[in-house]
Amino acid sequence: MQLAAEELNVTPPAITQSIKALEDHIGVVLMDRSTKPARLNANGERLAQATRSGLGTISEMIEELRYLAGLSGPHLTVSCTIGMATYWLMPRLPDFYARFGNITVNVQAPLTDLPSLTAGIDVALRYGKSAAMQGDSRKLFNEVACPVGKLEVIGRIAGNPERLSTAPLIHVRSNATHHLAGWQDYLAARDLPRPKGSVHLFDNYIHAVQAAMDGRGIMLGWRSITRKFIEDGTLAELPQGEHNFGTAYFVTTAPTSRHKTAVTDFVGWLQEVAPDEGSVDT
Numbered sequence: 001m002q003l004a005a006e007e008l009n010v011t012p013p014a015i016t017q018s019i020k021a022l023e024d025h026i027g028v029v030l031m032d033r034s035t036k037p038a039r040l041n042a043n044g045e046r047l048a049q050a051t052r053s054g055l056g057t058i059s060e061m062i063e064e065l066r067y068l069a070g071l072s073g074p075h076l077t078v079s080c081t082i083g084m085a086t087y088w089l090m091p092r093l094p095d096f097y098a099r100f101g102n103i104t105v106n107v108q109a110p111l112t113d114l115p116s117l118t119a120g121i122d123v124a125l126r127y128g129k130s131a132a133m134q135g136d137s138r139k140l141f142n143e144v145a146c147p148v149g150k151l152e153v154i155g156r157i158a159g160n161p162e163r164l165s166t167a168p169l170i171h172v173r174s175n176a177t178h179h180l181a182g183w184q185d186y187l188a189a190r191d192l193p194r195p196k197g198s199v200h201l202f203d204n205y206i207h208a209v210q211a212a213m214d215g216r217g218i219m220l221g222w223r224s225i226t227r228k229f230i231e232d233g234t235l236a237e238l239p240q241g242e243h244n245f246g247t248a249y250f251v252t253t254a255p256t257s258r259h260k261t262a263v264t265d266f267v268g269w270l271q272e273v274a275p276d277e278g279s280v281d282t
Contacts, residue, residue: 099269
């Protein structure tokens with residue numbers, strides 16, 4: 001409910017009331033309210049699928065009519081997190097345009113860290129485990145986490161990772177980033193003490209990266225976001241600090257967009273340029 005409210009810019013109670021009104025109108029229950037948070041039941045899933053399909057068909061027909069009228073060329077819309085868009089996708093798009101100059105790529109960065117294939121979205125770039133991916137999903141690259149910071153900041157704890165517990169840590173936490181592992185997960189996985197030092201909290205990776213580059217603390221870096229800064233020396237990784245949570249980035253194609261030549265070209269290009277982020281040359 002919270003994520004839906006944020007995306008629609010309304011309050012959670014408004015979402016709840018709208019769903020109840022829809023249930024009263026249809027005459028069937030759409031939500032399983034025995035869980036926290038409430039989830040769609042079988043009826044709700046069927047209606048959601050039909051709605052997505054219907055909206056997708058309408059959106060597709062509008063774009064087809066615009067294309068036939070000469071108002072738009074081949075294009076697609078991709079949804080991903082703001083960190084993925086800023087640090088991974090956008091720097092690579094010039095290569096795509098050099099190869100497919102007639103195709104326009106529209107990039108949307110929703111508030112959630114698990115972009116969905118809502119109406120109008122052709123492709124979603126999503127982080128997680130293969131079992132959690134739905135639809136036509138293909139792995140792009142494995143994702144690896146490692147503490148990063150200015151070289152002098154990393155140097156204070158190099159050789160003694162337990163000092164992480166007292167170092168200033170940069171956290172990224174909000175209602176929209178709960179799928180990504182954080183410092184608590186990393187420290188527990190590495191059997192390190194719980195954090196006791198100062199905390200810098202941000203709700204997105206753009207601000208967190210800037211704070212790390214400013215020397216304000218150590219960030220739990222994801223290779224898709226920090227690789228460029230490690231390679232150019234702006235940031236440094238904690239030696240032997242890499243941790244694989246068993247996650248990866250996947251590209252998921254909307255069922256209504258599979259036949260689009262622009263989407264096929266884009267997905268093929270993604271798979272070609274996507275490196276294995278599990279290693280960095282330093």
